[in-house]
Amino acid sequence: MVAPLLIAIPFLAAFAVPLFSLISKRISYYIPALALFANLVISLVLIPRVMSETIVVSIGGFPPPFCINLVVGPVGLLLAIIISLIGLLVSIYGVNYIKEGPKDKYHMLLLALLAGATGMVLTGDIFNLFVFFEILSLASYALTAYNRDRAGTEAAIKYLIQGSIGSAFILIGIAFLYGMFGTLSMADIASKVGGADPGFLFVSLALLITGFGIEAAIFPLNAWLPDAHSSAPSSVSAILSGIAIETGAYAVARILYTVFDSDGIMLLIAVVGLITLLIGEMSAFRQREDIKRLLAYSSIGQMGLILFAFGIATRAGVFAALFQLLNHMLAKSLLFLAVGYMIYRVGSKKLSAFSGLGKRMPVSSFVATIAVFSLVGLPPFAGFMSKFSVVRAALALKDPMFLWFVVLMLIATVIEAGYFFRIIQNLFFKSGNSLEEVKEAPLSCLVPISVLAALILIIGVYPQLVSGILDAAAQGLVERTAYIQYVLGVP
Amino acid sequence: MEALYSNMYYVGAGALILVGLYIILVKSNLIKVIIGIHLLDTGVNVLLVAVGYIKGGTAPIFTRTSLAPTQFVDPIPQALVLTAIVIGVGVLALALSIVVKLYENYGTLDVRKIKGLKW
Numbered sequence: 001m002v003a004p005l006l007i008a009i010p011f012l013a014a015f016a017v018p019l020f021s022l023i024s025k026r027i028s029y030y031i032p033a034l035a036l037f038a039n040l041v042i043s044l045v046l047i048p049r050v051m052s053e054t055i056v057v058s059i060g061g062f063p064p065p066f067c068i069n070l071v072v073g074p075v076g077l078l079l080a081i082i083i084s085l086i087g088l089l090v091s092i093y094g095v096n097y098i099k100e101g102p103k104d105k106y107h108m109l110l111l112a113l114l115a116g117a118t119g120m121v122l123t124g125d126i127f128n129l130f131v132f133f134e135i136l137s138l139a140s141y142a143l144t145a146y147n148r149d150r151a152g153t154e155a156a157i158k159y160l161i162q163g164s165i166g167s168a169f170i171l172i173g174i175a176f177l178y179g180m181f182g183t184l185s186m187a188d189i190a191s192k193v194g195g196a197d198p199g200f201l202f203v204s205l206a207l208l209i210t211g212f213g214i215e216a217a218i219f220p221l222n223a224w225l226p227d228a229h230s231s232a233p234s235s236v237s238a239i240l241s242g243i244a245i246e247t248g249a250y251a252v253a254r255i256l257y258t259v260f261d262s263d264g265i266m267l268l269i270a271v272v273g274l275i276t277l278l279i280g281e282m283s284a285f286r287q288r289e290d291i292k293r294l295l296a297y298s299s300i301g302q303m304g305l306i307l308f309a310f311g312i313a314t315r316a317g318v319f320a321a322l323f324q325l326l327n328h329m330l331a332k333s334l335l336f337l338a339v340g341y342m343i344y345r346v347g348s349k350k351l352s353a354f355s356g357l358g359k360r361m362p363v364s365s366f367v368a369t370i371a372v373f374s375l376v377g378l379p380p381f382a383g384f385m386s387k388f389s390v391v392r393a394a395l396a397l398k399d400p401m402f403l404w405f406v407v408l409m410l411i412a413t414v415i416e417a418g419y420f421f422r423i424i425q426n427l428f429f430k431s432g433n434s435l436e437e438v439k440e441a442p443l444s445c446l447v448p449i450s451v452l453a454a455l456i457l458i459i460g461v462y463p464q465l466v467s468g469i470l471d472a473a474a475q476g477l478v479e480r481t482a483y484i485q486y487v488l489g490v491p
Numbered sequence: 492m493e494a495l496y497s498n499m500y501y502v503g504a505g506a507l508i509l510v511g512l513y514i515i516l517v518k519s520n521l522i523k524v525i526i527g528i529h530l531l532d533t534g535v536n537v538l539l540v541a542v543g544y545i546k547g548g549t550a551p552i553f554t555r556t557s558l559a560p561t562q563f564v565d566p567i568p569q570a571l572v573l574t575a576i577v578i579g580v581g582v583l584a585l586a587l588s589i590v591v592k593l594y595e596n597y598g599t600l601d602v603r604k605i606k607g608l609k610w
Contacts, residue, residue, distance in 0.1 A: 127571055134578045138585060145589050150607045153593040157521065160586050164528045165515065167582075171535045171575060172508070178568065179542040227608045 002042055003057050003072045006080055006122060009035050009042075010087075010115035014108050021104035032091035032107050036114065039084035043077060050077045051472055054486040056124070064124075064487050065188035071124035071487055075322070075473035079121040079250060082326060086242050086333050087114040089448035093337055094235045096444040097344075106146060113139035113239060117247045124487055126177065126259065127184045129251060130170050137163045137215065140244050143236040144228045155227035162214055162224045170211030176204035186259050187487035190480050193260055205260050212255065215248030218307060219276035222300050226283075229296035230349075234340025237292060241299045242333030246325050249303060253310050253321070257477045263313065270311025274405055276304025281415040290349050294419060295335055298375065301416065302328045308409065309390045312402070316393035319467075319474040323386035326466065327456070331371040331383065334452040338368040341441035351423065356431035360438040363446055365427045370453045372420045374460065377413055382459040387413065500541035507534030521593070521600045525586045532579040536572045543568030 013035035020028035049055065055072040058064055072080075091110060098106050116136030123129050141163065145156035178184060180200055181192050193201065210221065217225045225245070229237045256262050256269065280301030287294040306328065309321035341364060346353050358365040374381035377388075390409070394402045440446075459466055476483065495502060511534055514527025543565030549558065551566035590600065597605050 127574075131574060131578070134582075138578075138581055141582075141585055141589070145592065148592050148596075150596040153589055153596055154605055154607050156589050157586070157593055160582070160589065161515065161524060161528065164582050164586075165512070165531070167578075168508070168511075168528075168531045168535050172538060174571075175535070175539045175542050175568075178539075178571075182565075184567070231608065 002046065003055055003070055003122065004059070005042055006039055006084075007070075007115055007119045009038055010111045010118065014111035014115060017108040017111065018104050025104065028104050029095045029107055032111050033088055033095070035111060036084050036088040036091055039118070040081065040088055043081045043084055046072065046077055047081075047469070050074055051469065054476070054483075056487050064489075065183050065185035068128050069124040069185065069487060070122050071187075071483075072122055073473075073476040073483070073486075074469055075250070075476045076121045078322070078326075078469050078473045079247070080118050082329050083114060083117050083121070083243055083247075086329060086452075087239070089451060090235050090238050090242075090333065090337065093238075093340075093445055093448045096442055097235050097340060098233065101146060101148070106143070109139045109143050109146075110236075110239065113143065114243070117243050120247045121250055124186050125184050126174055126186050126189065129186075129254075130167070130174060133170070133212070133215070133247075133251065134167055136244060136247065137167065140228075140236075140240055144232045144240070146233055146236060147231075149231075151227075151231035155224070155231035159224040159228040162221070166211040166214035166221075168211075169207045173204040173207035173211065176200060176207070180204075185487065186254070187484045190259050190261075191484045191488065201260065205255070205262060205265075208255050209252060212248050212251040215245060216252055216307070217245050217248070217276075217300050217303050218252075218272055219279055219300075219304065222276070222280075225300055226293050226296040229299065230290060230292040234292070234336050234343065237296070238333040238336035238340070241296065241336055242329045245299065245303055246306075246329055249306055249310075249325065252307070253318070253477060256310070257318070258480050258483055261480065266311050266313035268311075270308050270313075270402075270405065273304045273307030273309075273311050274408055277301050277308060277409065277412045278304070280304055281412045281419075285415050285419045287419070289351060291339055291351050291354065291423065292336070292343070292349055294351070294423075295332065295339065298416065298419070299328075299332055301412065302332070302375070305387075305390065305409065305412075308405070309393065312390075312393050312397065314393060314397070315471075315474050315478050316389070316396055318477050319470055320386065320389040320393045322470050322473050322477075323382075323389050323466075326459075326470070327374060327382045327386040330452050330456050330459075331374045334371040334449050334456070335368055335375075337445065337452075338364045338371070338441075338449050341445045342368075345438045345441070346435070351426055354423075354426045356435055357426075357438070358428040359431075360435045361440050364441050364449065367446075367449045367453045369424055369427070370456055372424060374456045376417045376420050380457070380460045382456045382463075385460060385463045500537065500544060504534050504538035504541055507531075507537060510534075519602050521590050521602060524602070525583065525590065528586065529579065529583055532575070532582075536575055536579075539568045539572050539575065 017028050017031050057070040058067045060067045116132045119132035141160045145152045214221045284294050284297035306321050306324050374383035377383040394406045511527045511531030545564050548564040551563040
């Protein structure tokens with residue numbers, strides 16, 4: 001019964017932060033780091049148990065499907081580990097980075113966001129998924145507006161309006177599902193989905209995918225992302241780009257693969273993913289001024305690549321999608337964290353203001369370069385292995401159409417390299433700005449980004465360290481009968 | 492007409508949802524947009540309750556032993572709606588407080604004039 005702690009600890013700690021800040025402000029800022037470290041330890045300890053058998057926790061003492069249950073499978077645990085790891089690093093970073101405003105509220109909302117994300121990946125109940133999703137979204141709307149400046153409030157209200165339309169769609173989809181099956185347990189719905197009216201099923205699938213697709217920034221639904229990710233404080237951008245949109249992608253994949261047996265629309269998902277990839281990368285290439293907006297557009301592109309890999313719909317494809325997800329979570333949160341202090345030191349978000357910064361902030365620039373290489377997909381970093389496995393999974397289908405898709409994907413990678421190398425060129429090979437007084441980032445920034453960079457390098461050189469759990473996770477997503485059996489017992 | 496009448500609750504819920512979406516898409520005043528979001532939420536809540544409704548059913552509280560289980564309405568959608576209402580209130584309060592800050596920054600509530608961020 002340790003699995004519910006993964007959700008309970010961040011929630012309790014979130015509400016402990018304002019209480020402790022009454023006693024001592026300084027202590028309360030370290031609570032998130034402590035809580036997330038505990039989460040990280042618990043989730044790492046759970047690995048051997050989960051790899052042998054999926055843990056199903058029933059809340060309230062009723063047997064499934066009559067209760068709310070938590071399903072700690074390999075995919076949920078993998079994402080929970082990364083969420084608590086990135087959350088831990090970002091909360092260490094945030095203690096010094098957040099200098100203004102109601103700081104205890106920031107730490108509380110950050111923990112609430114991470115608790116919502118952890119809950120989303122661990123729950124086995126579709127309404128519970130919605131509730132955790134709402135916790136995550138509410139916290140991220142509030143954090144986007146944290147600075148309370150012009151850009152932050154405008155981005156937050158855009159995000160809020162689009163996000164609440166999305167959550168209304170999810171709830172309509174859930175109402176349809178409940179009306180058809182009279183149950184909310186994802187495994188129970190999955191076991192009954194075969195005999196239902198295909199028209200109603202399609203409508204509820206479309207509503208759910210649209211709703212979660214807004215959070216995952218799938219192409220026609222991604223209008224909020226560049227504004228929100230570029231206007232929020234950088235530590236929040238790292239969480240939004242590194243955790244929030246990935247949990248949206250997880251929810252989309254869970255609904256596609258486990259809840260509905262939706263082989264028929266996988267080609268559509270692959271095409272939409274490819275369009276998202278191309279649109280995101282081209283918009284990022286066009287972005288010559290604001291570096292955070294460039295990174296935000298690049299996130300859209302990466303989400304498109306992940307969705308494309310999910311659309312391949314084989315076990316190898318899901319493996320590649322999860323690998324790419326892992327790589328993007330590590331590399332993009334690293335980039336936002338590193339860029340956060342660069343912007344703070346230089347005092348401008350403009351890319352041209354960064355010229356020659358490599359000499360003044362050597363460690364941050366070097367570490368950011370590792371993340372950039374990993375996102376572009378150069379060996380020996382994690383991004384090379386993940387992109388390689390996407391290509392291999394797509395070519396293994398032996399479908400001429402997917403051959404063309406891979407060609408388009410590689411073109412998008414070239415575009416990606418184009419704008420990312422422009423950042424590196426600015427950092428190391430240009431000069432001209434007067435940056436004499438610019439100092440290196442403090443240790444509270446250098447330690448988190450160095451840990452992330454080390455992970456990227458280690459995973460790139462020894463991919464077999466993660467390929468075991470990634471393969472088990474892919475199997476857990478694709479094999480729906482095993483999931484149903486684990487949750488409901490032997491039929 | 493008969494079909495419309497027997498599905499009155501679904502028709503009403505659908506109408507509320509569509510009205511809410513129309514307001515969000517068409518109106519340019521942010522307060523009106525937020526009212527639209529709330530109408531949309533209310534429509535979804537009505538839809539959820541309608542899913543669990545049984546004609547002539549009573550509240551799912553076990554008071555009289557003479558009532559058969561089929562005479563109760565389904566309690567789960569009502570529990571879901573309670574949760575959804577709470578979430579809706581949270582979103583509404585947050586939206587209004589963001590709009591207050593937005594008005595302080597821009598001096599207007601017209602979404603056509605709030606264009607600080609380039610798309």
